Amino acid sequence: MQTDSKKKNILIIGSGGREHALGWKLARSSKVKRVFHCPGNGGTKNNVAIDSFDYWKLIEFAEKNGCETLVGPEGPLAAGIVDQFLSCNLRIFGPSKVAAKLESSKVFSKQFMQKAGIRTSPFVILSSYRDAEDYVKSQTDELVIKAEGLASGKGVFVCSTQKEAILALQSLMLDREFGESGDRIIIEKKIQGKEASYIAICDGNSFVPMVMSRDHKRACDGDTGLNTGGMGSYSPVGDIKEDLEAEIANDIIKPTIRGMREAGTPFSGFLYAGLMLDSENGTPIVLEFNARMGDPECQSLMVRMDSDLYPYLDAAMDKRLLHMPPIKWKKHHSVCVVMASKGYPGKYNTGRRIYGLNSRLSDKVVIFHSGTIRESTHRITNAGGRVLSVTATGRNLELARREAYQAVRKICWGSGEEYYRTDIGKPSATNE
Numbered sequence: 001m002q003t004d005s006k007k008k009n010i011l012i013i014g015s016g017g018r019e020h021a022l023g024w025k026l027a028r029s030s031k032v033k034r035v036f037h038c039p040g041n042g043g044t045k046n047n048v049a050i051d052s053f054d055y056w057k058l059i060e061f062a063e064k065n066g067c068e069t070l071v072g073p074e075g076p077l078a079a080g081i082v083d084q085f086l087s088c089n090l091r092i093f094g095p096s097k098v099a100a101k102l103e104s105s106k107v108f109s110k111q112f113m114q115k116a117g118i119r120t121s122p123f124v125i126l127s128s129y130r131d132a133e134d135y136v137k138s139q140t141d142e143l144v145i146k147a148e149g150l151a152s153g154k155g156v157f158v159c160s161t162q163k164e165a166i167l168a169l170q171s172l173m174l175d176r177e178f179g180e181s182g183d184r185i186i187i188e189k190k191i192q193g194k195e196a197s198y199i200a201i202c203d204g205n206s207f208v209p210m211v212m213s214r215d216h217k218r219a220c221d222g223d224t225g226l227n228t229g230g231m232g233s234y235s236p237v238g239d240i241k242e243d244l245e246a247e248i249a250n251d252i253i254k255p256t257i258r259g260m261r262e263a264g265t266p267f268s269g270f271l272y273a274g275l276m277l278d279s280e281n282g283t284p285i286v287l288e289f290n291a292r293m294g295d296p297e298c299q300s301l302m303v304r305m306d307s308d309l310y311p312y313l314d315a316a317m318d319k320r321l322l323h324m325p326p327i328k329w330k331k332h333h334s335v336c337v338v339m340a341s342k343g344y345p346g347k348y349n350t351g352r353r354i355y356g357l358n359s360r361l362s363d364k365v366v367i368f369h370s371g372t373i374r375e376s377t378h379r380i381t382n383a384g385g386r387v388l389s390v391t392a393t394g395r396n397l398e399l400a401r402r403e404a405y406q407a408v409r410k411i412c413w414g415s416g417e418e419y420y421r422t423d424i425g426k427p428s429a430t431n432e
């Protein structure tokens with residue numbers, strides 16, 4: 001057991017369910033004294049009211065409180081928070097600004113994959129609306145249209161018809177729904193298959209993988225409706241071919257780490273490969289890279305992780321992951337159901353009191369918050385699109401699902417203003 005003076009304080013940047021889950025896990029580490037969340041949410045403790053982009057104030061706070069820092073969301077990473085902390089000799093876990101381009105620039109990412117020989121869907125890059133419309137009209141395949149820059153997971157349009165594709169182009173390039181993120185777009189052929197998320201902890205040279213998980217990105221049951229930041233997740237992923245994880249490690253993660261290192265931009269942090277497992281032979285094809293943990297995959301993973309998380313982050317910051325043992329995982333399954341404000345990913349109401357958070361929940365359930373505010377000890381209100389990640393474990397997927405939905409049904413806000421998918425973790429709902 002670590003003496004208290006050797007234990008670490010951790011500052012987690014971000015306010016989502018992912019950050020709540022990371023904090024929940026780190027708070028259970030024998031090596032961690034205190035976890036601060038900045039800005040945190042209505043469910044996290046020790047919240048620090050500093051803007052996630054106000055680096056000098058964050059640096060001052062980390063220095064004063066002896067914190068090591070973990071960055072949750074892509075925004076501060078893309079803006080260079082890691083470089084700023086490192087320039088002040090502060091320990092921080094996450095990729096540098098240039099390495100985070102694997103996520104923050106889809107053009108960089110696709111060109112990197114092409115150069116490194118990593119399987120990804122064929123694509124074109126376009127920056128004029130007229131050219132993009134002409135291209136769409138010349139195609140007979142189903143298409144996926146992506147904003148070049150960050151768009152909170154909402155800048156990807158999976159289009160079944162030419163009409164849908166043209167509406168997506170209009171929204172990105174003419175209406176500029178995501179501002180300059182839509183100045184350039186990627187159009188690629190839709191690949192048929194099942195999605196899966198492979199996330200690894202990296203130190204620029206080596207990596208330690210997590211187990212696989214799967215999220216449900218579309219807003220409505222049956223994987224229909226608009227893309228969202230993620231409406232639920234589960235782990236492990238049962239329907240994958242043997243040796244898939246080794247294939248992903250060898251054909252995707254190793255070449256990515258090598259390619260980034262050779263380019264002089266080594267990747268440290270969570271590397272998240274969003275994959276499509278091709279419907280014909282299960283071959284993993286990279287849909288996108290993210291330079292951070294997945295949300296809500298993180299929630300499903302943290303409740304299954306048996307090893308202490310901190311030593312892996314510590315080893316990654318010291319570049320000695322090569323010597324770390326594999327992470328141990330609990331055998332049980334986990335399911336995370338995201339409760340969102342009705343209307344998400346479009347417009348929704350906020351400020352509604354959430355009821356049921358204190359109802360008697362099974363010990364198999366953990367509720368991670370995202371868009372919530374604690375207004376007083378017993379009053380928590382919704383403050384965002386994704387509000388709660390109700391995460392449960394069970395001996396099998398069905399039992400975990402049952403636990404999660406039993407808890408979900410005890411929670412409500414406003415007059416029926418909560419919304420959730422009813423098929424998270426159901427085999428028929430998993431991109432088949």
Ligand code: GLY
Nearest residue numbers: 215230294295296
């Ligand atoms: N689960 C999707 C994401 O984190 O981007």
